[in-house]
Amino acid sequence: MNNQVESLTYYAATKKYDLRFPTLKEDLDVDVVIIGGGFSGVNTALELCEKGISNIAIIEGRHIGYGGSGRNGGQVMAGIGHDLDVIKKHVGSEGLETIFKISNMGAGIIRERIAKYNIDADFCHGYAYLGSNKRQEKTLRGWLTDFKSVSPDEEIEFYTGSDLKQIIGSDAYTCGIKHMGGGHVHSLNLLLGEAKAVTDYGVKIFENSQVLNVEYGDTVTVRTAMGSVRAKKMLWACDSFLNGLEPTIYPKTINTYAYQLMTEELSDEMIERISPIRGAYSDIRPVIDYYRVTKENRLLFGSSTHFLEYIPSDLKAWNRNLMLKIFPYLKDVKIELAWGGPMACSANLFPQIGSLPGHNNIFFVQGYSGFGVTPSHIVCKVLAEGMAEGSHRYDLMSSIPHANIAGKDSMRNVIVSLAKIWHQTSGYWQGRR
Numbered sequence: 081m082n083n084q085v086e087s088l089t090y091y092a093a094t095k096k097y098d099l100r101f102p103t104l105k106e107d108l109d110v111d112v113v114i115i116g117g118g119f120s121g122v123n124t125a126l127e128l129c130e131k132g133i134s135n136i137a138i139i140e141g142r143h144i145g146y147g148g149s150g151r152n153g154g155q156v157m158a159g160i161g162h163d164l165d166v167i168k169k170h171v172g173s174e175g176l177e178t179i180f181k182i183s184n185m186g187a188g189i190i191r192e193r194i195a196k197y198n199i200d201a202d203f204c205h206g207y208a209y210l211g212s213n214k215r216q217e218k219t220l221r222g223w224l225t226d227f228k229s230v231s232p233d234e235e236i237e238f239y240t241g242s243d244l245k246q247i248i249g250s251d252a253y254t255c256g257i258k259h260m261g262g263g264h265v266h267s268l269n270l271l272l273g274e275a276k277a278v279t280d281y282g283v284k285i286f287e288n289s290q291v292l293n294v295e296y297g298d299t300v301t302v303r304t305a306m307g308s309v310r311a312k313k314m315l316w317a318c319d320s321f322l323n324g325l326e327p328t329i330y331p332k333t334i335n336t337y338a339y340q341l342m343t344e345e346l347s348d349e350m351i352e353r354i355s356p357i358r359g360a361y362s363d364i365r366p367v368i369d370y371y372r373v374t375k376e377n378r379l380l381f382g383s384s385t386h387f388l389e390y391i392p393s394d395l396k397a398w399n400r401n402l403m404l405k406i407f408p409y410l411k412d413v414k415i416e417l418a419w420g421g422p423m424a425c426s427a428n429l430f431p432q433i434g435s436l437p438g439h440n441n442i443f444f445v446q447g448y449s450g451f452g453v454t455p456s457h458i459v460c461k462v463l464a465e466g467m468a469e470g471s472h473r474y475d476l477m478s479s480i481p482h483a484n485i486a487g488k489d490s491m492r493n494v495i496v497s498l499a500k501i502w503h504q505t506s507g508y509w510q511g512r513r
Contacts, residue, residue, distance in 0.1 A: 085420035091268035104307035116317030118149035127464030151421030161430035186454035199273030206359025207262030219511035234261035264360035320424035340382035341399035366503035389496035434478035
């Protein structure tokens with residue numbers, strides 16, 4: 081990542097947990113070793129701990145939450161992946177129904193996790209999915225039916241026209257769904273709280289410990305510059321930071337980038353105007369704008385380049401222009417922070433889990449395709465089932481094939497640009513644009 085993308089984030093500036101973990105400088109024997117200290121690695125470890133498997137080591141090359149887990153929008157939304165219908169041919173109608181039923185579990189898992197482990201993560205209820213034309217209104221009405229079918233006890237309402245001002249202070253939209261089962265969270269504090277919880281179970285976490293080599297076998301050996309870990313089972317949980325370490329799964333995702341800004345602190349009256357529900361928001365285009373208010377009365381606004389893949393030369397100015405299209409009355413508001421980060425995208429835009437061919441004790445998870453905060457809590461619950469006792473849900477999700485993406489490094493900008501153009505164009509006919 082370049083210096084502008086890697087600059088100070090809102091999450092790092094406001095984290096409430098000062099957790100520091102040692103560099104691996106010893107040789108350990110454990111039951112499970114996990115490479116990657118983001119939501120995937122930490123959540124899988126926590127799920128395993130709750131199943132009674134706690135002799136675990138997590139190895140992180142930088143620090144906990146350095147990657148996408150600490151560089152996102154903090155949105156707590158429904159669903160897994162971008163479009164469940166794209167996997168129907170692999171899992172069948174019954175399988176798709178199973179995945180659809182678990183796709184709304186994420187917000188509940190996060191709320192339960194916060195309550196059980198007393199995590200201070202500023203969780204706030206309230207999410208709105210927004211549309212700006214009749215095609216999107218038709219799509220959202222279909223989503224309304226789906227949301228109510230899986231969450232009948234949640235407050236879920238549809239708004240059009242001037243009534244939309246009850247949930248969002250913008251003239252950019254014509255319709256929207258208010259889903260009070262969703263919301264937003266300080267994602268880094270959530271992750272750090274979960275990391276503290278796993279260490280309370282006895283899990284060992286090591287930071288600043290780049291993995292140099294992995295030897296597979298009935299016993300797996302992971303080596304760093306100054307230590308090693310031997311384990312019965314292993315999990316690759318690096319996502320967009322895999323960097324070619326595992327050549328079987330590395331070609332199956334490609335990185336794109338998302339960028340966020342943080343405004344100065346705003347008045348209560350301005351926050352009420354922006355967000356009467358103090359919630360989180362996104363449109364429904366294939367490449368979305370997303371934003372939310374924070375506990376400190378700031379607006380966090382994020383997006384990706386919509387058609388061509390590139391890193392803007394000035395992240396504050398680039399994001400500010402997008403923000404002003406939604407909230408023109410914020411033209412005099414100061415932008416205090418801007419940052420970005422990579423997202424690992426799969427060809428079908430659906431998360432990937434499974435074990436490596438010929439190595440049933442080597443597992444992987446990757447490819448959240450820009451939607452990782454909430455889905456990671458679902459996916460890693462299923463993954464932990466597969467790593468522990470096995471389950472139908474794991475068998476189902478791990479049976480989905482994962483296509484290689486040729487030229488993912490040498491032609492990344494071209495491939496991602498063509499993919500964005502395709503998805504944005506086809507989104508018109510799918511009621512997403």
